[in-house]
Amino acid sequence: MRTSLLAAFALCFLVVVAGCGVAGPTTGTVVIGVTSELLSGADMDRMRVVLRAGGEVVRDDVMTQKSGQLFFPREFFFSDLEDGTAVEISLEAFGAEDADRPLLVRTASTQVLGGRKLLLEVRLERECVVAPGAPTCPAPQTCVAGGCSAAGVDPRRLEPYSASWKADAVPDVCKPAGGGEPIVVVGEGQADYFPLEDLDEVQVEAGPQGGYHIFVATRIKNLRRSGSTTVVNGFVPDLGYTVEPLKVIFTLDQDEGGFCKLPGLRFRLDGERGIEELLGKVVEIEATVTDADGDTGTGKRKVTLSQTIL
Template identity: 35%
Template sequence: MRPTSQPLRAVLALLALGASGCGSEDADALVVVGLTTDMAIGFEIDEIESTTKVDGVVTRAERLSYGGGELSLPAELPVAPAHDGAEVELSVAAFRDGDAAAIVTRRAVTRAVGGRRLLLPVSLDEECSAVSCAAGATCAAGACVDPFVAPSALADHDPMWIASASDACKTPSSGDPEIMIGQGESAFAPLEEGEVVPIEAGPQGGHHVWLALRVTGLRQMGSRLRVGGYFRELEFELRPFTAQVTLHRAAGDLCEIYGIRFQVDRGLMVDAVRGRALDVEIALEDPNGDRATAARRVVIAP
């Protein structure tokens, strides 16, 4: 049976406690694991299990689940304070929802250094999903390598490393942030300017259209979505809809989100909007502050 999970806020609290120390010698030799992936959290990876050891002794074992609201990458994993020269080891396994076997595993080992707070980068790479390494080796970027990284090769920990960390949707080749408005409840479909779109009655009243987005150059997790609309003929602005979203990786550098329900008769009678042109405006801003906007005029079906 897998270890029970704990809330992410408790993990971060422990990390902060370890960082503050108590003035002891151990508190001066710290390692922070920076965990990243090029796979989509919530789609290709649903949960991870990690084990940390200091000098061969397990100091933490945990399971984090996207479905439980605990898993978001990139992230920092805490390691107990260590003495100078202590061996620090991390083992990580990533699972798809419902799968018993891990799709990717990774090990990383280094040594703590007195007076330094090291950042140990560990990536869960899609290229490693079909790679099996011999005992003692681990897979990184599709190749079997020695898991040991000399502390002299590691940078000091800087909390800003997350801003430039590898991401499933924001890659070096993805270019400037850009979004394309489409439609669809369960998949992305193109949406032409002036296209007639159907509306559906919602479960709690009101009528909505299903919107979708194709995205480049923005982070996969934690982006803030804002959807607004304006009926020019009625001189009526719809109340905007906002949410924090997770993108799904599509082909190449494209990522998508679909099933965006936008109510079109909030504050209006539904008969008043039928056959009317609606100007839809969408903005998406990621945790780094990068932002993209797009607009599309649609016509509500008569």
């Protein structure tokens, strides 16, 4: 009798569970992955980014080359939103010559799928740059491959998000796939890279706003062209003097032999020490470059400061 009651109870429990079912995830994430054929600093100076979720603006700001924010590839997240929420990105790229008229406008939209983390790739293409006075794509269309297309993308067509998409998104002349370990070589030059050997003399120059400097240049391989941070450090052994570091984020220039270069790094020498104490002294220069992937390369060179000031 007892066994029969237990069996009946178990059967009823299974029926109830089967009847209720198990609810699936109700929230999801969409990652917008942005790449660009336009070079930051050369083609565009700033970019306005507007994100909308469910028709409401959730982000509206401007990224500039000067601040180091304007690099590609990069990601924008719509995280943990309800299933079916419409999400949209609007990008306006501006050149340095015209602060009011965008070079191009690119929009893209899709919907959140509950329990999924999706990648929506958006590319800023040269074919979509609009000449002054030329017509633009009528909303809600956007420019893709030089023509007007629908901005909306069916989320069922999107791939699952993986951080590895950035490595495959854009061939980088400064960081080709399988290129090897990062290489950083320290040289000199204001407008171009010129090689140095240890203890070569470099010219000390007076700065336009006070202070005295030398121009450091770097030659780089296997680090990203855009968004890489360069830090220059210096130490004068004879004086036990550490020069204040220089930190910049600039787009690299392509060079020969698979290398890229960054000339014109104005490295100020004086600070706690007057320039008279430094002339003719040896300075140990160290340049460290770190890209947006977190890869780092370091180059070192001992240079002799000139006895004169230009």
